[in-house]
Amino acid sequence: MKIGVLIIGIFFMGNYALFGQITVDDSGYTVEQLVRDVLINSNCAATSSYSSFTGTEQNVNGIGYFNANATDFPYKEGIILSTGRARDAQGPNTGINDSGTESWPGDQDLITVTNTGNLFNATYIQFDFVPLTNSINFNFLFASEEYQENYQCTYSDVFAFILTDSQGVSTNLAIVPGTEEPVRATTIRPGIQGQCDARNIDFFGKLNGANDPISFYGQTESLKAESLVTPGESYTIKLVISDNQDSQVDSAVFLEAGSFSLGYDLGEDRTVANGNPACIGENIPLDATVEGVQDYRWYKDGSEVAQWAGNPQVTLTENGQYRVDLIFSASCISDGGLTVEFIVPPKINGNPVDITACDLDGDGSETFDFSTNGTRMMGTQDSAVYGVTYFASEVDAQNFTNPIENPENYEVQGTETIYARLSSGQSCSEIVPFQLKVQGLDFESSLKASYILCFDGEGEKLEPLPVLDTGLSLSKYMFTWYTETISEENRITDATGPSFTASALGTYHVLLQNLEFGCEFSIATEVLPSQQPEVFEVDFVSDLFSDSNTVEIKAQGESTYLFAVDDSDFGTSNRFEDLSAGEHVAYVTDSENCSVLSEDFLVVDFPRFFTPNGDGNNDIWQIVGFPEIEKAEIAIFDQYGTLLYQFNNGSGWDGTANDHRMPASDYWFRIAYVKDNVQKEFKSHFSLKR
Structure with a gap:
């Protein structure tokens, strides 16, 4: 429910007369006078049967002269029809017009012709007329308080100009130009941000303020209602407006005085803009014959054509703006106009070519882009005047009906004939056919979906460069290679073979032309990077002298990497366990095996026995990987805890103490060292064998 609030401040009351506003007379004219003397003001139509309805039972008159x-x-003057008190339309716009009531009903004819229910506060005038000529039109403007706040999003106060012929067929003439929608606040509106979008904004006039001549919050531009009619036939017209959904806040329609014109329709303008110009050499016959006309006067570009005077029929052969006056009497003159442009007949520059598409998947269907045929046909002719339109049948091409909307993406099964029409819209034309053919093709290529370009850690390319190989034969295909997109600026110069060696990353296309059938198609691949790691190192996960020596190989970079130790196969795991003591080699490569990096590392451990017998094998007991130990100090003891020997380098123990050979037995050792800045100690034992 809307709440209408009328606010008229002292300032505005005191200055009301300072601003210009319309005046409304709601009692000085009968309906017959409003129709005959204000709206029509012409003797070219016999009017009768005047009637009206408004809120008189509620003491509200919505009909007036302004x-x-x-x-x-x-408009300088005219008729106002309002869903409230007509005289409330007098400006300026300082409050809200809200004079309707719930007891004031809507109108059934308006409900029917606009398909709008729940109507209140209907106002109409109605009359019969018999036209002497074949067209009527008049000017109108819609104004409404519904344009305030967000009412325009919901409340469709509506009106209609209902024209009913002698057969009882009714038509609404009050429609949004170019549509079949009735004019109302919801179909022509500026919109409210976040609530409803603007609609048909080109036809919205403005929002009114305190300096404007009418008191409604918003108004449309001046619009035209028009219709063809049959001379001599009796018609009824009903001009009606009503509130929608509730009786609150008013709307009105303003009809321009003297604009109800009974003119003569010579037909649609023949212009390039309308898509129907005439062609040089063509004759345009005009027939303005109407019973009862006493004289005909013809004009070209504002000047009377004397040799056509009195003739109802003329023939046009030149550009110009033409008008005819139909003189029924001194007080009844109807007119009609027509603009004609004559153009040079179009000429086909080059015939369109047949196009064959290769059917690689065997489904018998392919998509064609045949728009380039239009370029061939047009040549240098002005595209602002001429164009090429495509049709699926010759009849459609001749009649300029059912054009193909998507010549750049047109699906064909088998073979289809297309008819290309070169013309300026519906004007004279040249029509020529061409064929689209789907050609089955046994096709197989070795071109992979992607290739790898290898880089070292500094970003330099590594050999060998990837070879993009289609595996196809020069005897069967022509090859043209492109980067990124298939366009002339992206064509790779001199790349016309079945393979191409890529030295840059990106997408590559090869356009193939089958030499047997002439069909063209393209296949594509992508060259991706793979780079050596920027960081490559071996980390010991296990502590020294553990039962399971474990390392992790770390590689950081932009690629995916594989890992190996010694002669193991490359794999995705970078963790290696149960490594023997001594020297090892860690390897890393990218997933494409671009290159292999290696790093030596030592696994620290101690031998479980030694044999100091002077044969040169295993004569010294020493820590394996001693150089890897930080601040190592080693002490050797017998089974009774007697210190036999100490060393802090990699020289090891030869099995003697105080120049005496020690007997075969188990011996103990203790190693003190630092790891990760923490002092540590490890004790264990080994055997001396002789």
Whole structure:
């Protein structure tokens, strides 16, 4: 429910007369006078059967005569029909017009013709007329308080100009130009951010303020209602407006005085803009014959054509703006106009070519882009005047109906004939056919979806460069290679073979032309990077002298890496366990095996026995990987805890103490060392064998 609030401040009351506003007279005219003397003001139509309805039972008159009173309102004078009190339309816009009531009903004819229910506060005038000529039109403007706040998003106060012929067929003439929608606040509106979008904004006039000549919050531009009619036939027209959904806040329609014109329709303008110009050498016959006309006067570009005077029929052969006056009497003159442009007939520059597409998947269907045929046909002709349109049948091409909307992406099964029409819209034309053919092709290529370009750790390319190989034969195909997209600027110069060696990353396309059938298609691949790691190191996970010597190989970089130790196979795991004491080699490569990096490392451990017998084998007991130990100090004891020997280098123990050979037995050792800045100690034993 809307809440209408009328606020008229002392300032505005005191200055009301300072601003220009329209004046409204809601009692000085009968309906017949409003129709005959204000709206039509012509003797070219016999009017009768005047009737009206408004809120008189509620003491509200929504019908009146208005005068612009020298303001900037679009119409100098005319008729106002309102869903409230007509005289409330007088400006300026300082409050809210809200004079309707719930007991004031809507209108059934308006409900039917606009398909809008729940109507209140209907106002209409209605009359019959018999036109002497074949067209009518008049100017109108819609204004409404529904343009305030967010009402325009919901409340469709609506009106219609219902024209009913002698057969009882009714048509609404009050529609949004170019549509079939009734004019109302919800179909022509500026919109409210976050609540409803603007609609048909080109036809919205403005929002009004305290200096404007009418008191409604918003108004449309001046619009035109028009229709063809049959001379001499009786018609009824009903001009009706009503509130929608509730009786609150008013709307109105303003009808321009004297704009109800009974003119003569010579047909649609024949112009390039309308898509129907005439062609040089073509004759355009015009027939303005109407019963009862006493004289015909023809004009070209504002000047009377004397040799056509009195003739109802003429023939046009030149550019110009033409008008005819149909003189029924001194007080009844109807007119009609027509603009004609004559253009040079189009000429086909080059015939379109047949196009064959290769069917690689065997489904019998392919998508074609045949728009380039239009370029061939056009040549240097002005694209602002001429164009090429495509049709699936010759009849459609001749009649300019059912054009193909997507010549750049048109699906064909088998073979299809396309008819290309070169013309300026519906004007004279040249029509020529061409064929689209789907050709089955047994095709197999060895081109992979992607290739790898290898880089070292500094970003330099590594040999060998990837070879993009289609595996196809020069005897069967022509090859053109492109980077990124298939376009002339991206064509790779001199790359016309079945393979191409890529030295840069990116997408590559090869356009293939089958030499047997002439069909073209493309296949693509991508060259991706793979780079050596920027960081490569071996970390010991296990402590020294553990039962399971474990390391992790760390590689950091932009690629995916594989790892190996010694002669093991490369794998995705970088963890290696149960390594023997001594020297090892860690390896890392990228997933594409671009290159292999290696690093030596030592596993620290101690021998479980030694044999100091002077044969040169295993004569010294020493820590394996001693150089890897930080601040190592080693002491050797017998089984009774007697210190036999100490060393802090890699020289080891030869099995003697105080120049005496020690007997075969188990001996103990203790090693003190530092790891990760922490002092540590390890004790164990080994055997001396002789």
